[in-house]
Amino acid sequence: MAAEGGLKLLGLTVSPFVIRVRMALQMKGVGYEYVEQDLFTKGELLRKSNPVHMKVPVLIHDGRPVCESLAIVQYVDEAWAAAGPSILPADPYDRAAARFWAAYADSKLLPAWVGIMWAATEEERAEKVGDTLAAIGQLEEAFGTCSNGEAFFAGDSVGYLDLVVGSQLLWFEVLRKMFGVVVVEVGRAPLLAAWVERFGETDTAKEVVPDVDTAVEYLKKLQSRRAGSTVAQLLS
DSSP, rough: OOOOOOEEEEEOOOOOOHHHHHHHHHHHHHEEEEEEEETTTTOHHHHHTTTTTOOOOOOETTTEEEHHHHHHHHHHHTTTTTSOOSOSSHHHHHHHHHHHHHHHIIIIIIIHHHHHHHOOHHHHHHHHHHHHHHHHHHHHHHHHHTTTTTSSSSSSSOHHHOOOOTTTHHHHHHHHHEEEEESSSSTTHHHHHHHHHHHHSSSSHHHTTOHHHHHHHHHHHHHOOOOOOOOOOGOO
C-alpha cells in the first residue's frame, strides 16, 4: 500500500497495541508512513504527539495526532468508512458487546499474560498463568455468543474484537517458546483454539504480525533492562 499524504504511524513492531492499529489500516487498504520508536528513549516526535502518556501507537493524520489503540482503530473505521470492510459492527448492541469484550481483553487478559513474563517467583508466575487461563475461559464463552457460530468474533469476517484479541497472539507464542505456557489449549478453549488457527491464516494477520523470534529478542532486551521498567510499559 502506498502511503497516503499526511498519514503517519508511530509504533513498535512487536507491540500488540500497534499491531491492532496496523491490522485495521491493512483491512481498510490505507497506506501510511510507519516510524518505529525506541521506547527506552522516547523521541521528540512521540513526546510532542502524545505528551500526556508518551506511548505508542500514535496515528498522525494531516498533522493531528490520535492516541490510544482502541480509539485509533475506531477512528480508522470511521475516517475511511467507504474503504474496505467495516471494523465495528453496524448493530448498536453488537457494537457495544464488541467494545465491552475488547476492554475486558485489555484490562484482564493482557495484564495477566504480561505478569507471566515479569513474575519474580514461580508461585507468582503460576498465579498469573491461572489469571490468564481464567480470562481465556471468559473469552471462549464470549466467542460462542459474539460469533453466532461463524468463523470470527465478528461473524463471517474479521472485526473489532478479532483485532484486539488477535493482536495479542504473537505474545502467546512467546509465552509458549520461552516459558512453556500454552495460553489457548484445544481441551480448555476449543472455539478459541480453532479461531486462533483461522485468524493466523488471514491476510490481515500475515501482512502485519512479525515473526515470534522478533518478539522473543525484544523481551530478552527488556529483561536485561528490567530495573525500573515493566513489559507493559515498554510495549506501548
